[in-house]
Amino acid sequence: GQSLEQPSEVTAVEGAIVQINCTYQTSGFYGLSWYQQHDGGAPTFLSYNALDGLEETGRFSSFLSRSDSYGYLLLQELQMKDSASYFCAVRPRGNDMRFGAGTRLTVKP
Amino acid sequence: DAGVIQSPRHEVTEMGQEVTLRCKPISGHNSLFWYRQTMMRGLELLIYFNNNVPIDDSGMPEDRFSAKMPNASFSTLKIQPSEPRDSAVYFCASRGGTGRETQYFGPGTRLLVL
Numbered sequence: 001g002q003s004l005e006q007p008s009e010v011t012a013v014e015g016a017i018v019q020i021n022c023t024y025q026t027s028g029f030y031g032l033s034w035y036q037q038h039d040g041g042a043p044t045f046l047s048y049n050a051l052d053g054l055e056e057t058g059r060f061s062s063f064l065s066r067s068d069s070y071g072y073l074l075l076q077e078l079q080m081k082d083s084a085s086y087f088c089a090v091r092p093r094g095n096d097m098r099f100g101a102g103t104r105l106t107v108k109p
Numbered sequence: 110d111a112g113v114i115q116s117p118r119h120e121v122t123e124m125g126q127e128v129t130l131r132c133k134p135i136s137g138h139n140s141l142f143w144y145r146q147t148m149m150r151g152l153e154l155l156i157y158f159n160n161n162v163p164i165d166d167s168g169m170p171e172d173r174f175s176a177k178m179p180n181a182s183f184s185t186l187k188i189q190p191s192e193p194r195d196s197a198v199y200f201c202a203s204r205g206g207t208g209r210e211t212q213y214f215g216p217g218t219r220l221l222v223l
Binding site: 031033035041042043044045048050087091096097098099100101102 | 142144151152153154157164165200202210211212213214215216217
């Protein structure tokens with residue numbers, strides 16, 4: 001089976017940096033993705049890591065360590081609009097995707 | 110591109126009724142996914158199709174749920190008979206094309222079974 005662990009809630013202030021961790025256990029592994037979901041909205045893709053290392057996309061970066069079955073999403077220069085839920089997701093095999101329970105990020109002024 | 114289209118956006122029905130959710134994936138995408146999201150269980154993969162063929166339906170909760178994809182531009186998720194515990198947001202997502210790792214989600218159908 002597959003399991004993903006991520007914190008349920010994180011709070012930070014505007015302008016700060018926050019890191020959301022994700023550990024996973026899967027029977028196979030193709031890559032780790034991150035999605036953002038605002039209240040009442042649909043998940044939207046943020047980033048994908050198939051290889052170890054850091055991927056940077058603007059204010060957001062994502063890191064993967066395959067040997068540690070661990071990854072994180074780093075959000076810099078936090079803005080109020082970043083308040084949302086963030087999901088890590090793994091591709092254990094083929095085309096399917098399994099999502100973590102999500103981390104609710106609250107950005108305070 | 111219009112993105113993934115789902116209908117209806119909201120559905121309120123009574124227990125025992127049949128519910129049909131519809132999805133039109135992004136043109137050119139060859140994988141389609143149905144998810145269910147609830148506060149208690151999070152985002153669950155119900156079933157996914159590759160090139161219109163169901164690949165994995167292990168997430169379908171029980172026989173009351175069925176999904177079809179008769180062609181590359183249309184899929185349905187049917188619940189018959191519906192029960193109050195089926196109340197959730199149902200998302201359809203598609204993947205393919207140049208952004209092969211990205212799943213594009215539709216706006217979801219908010220289902221309430223009374």
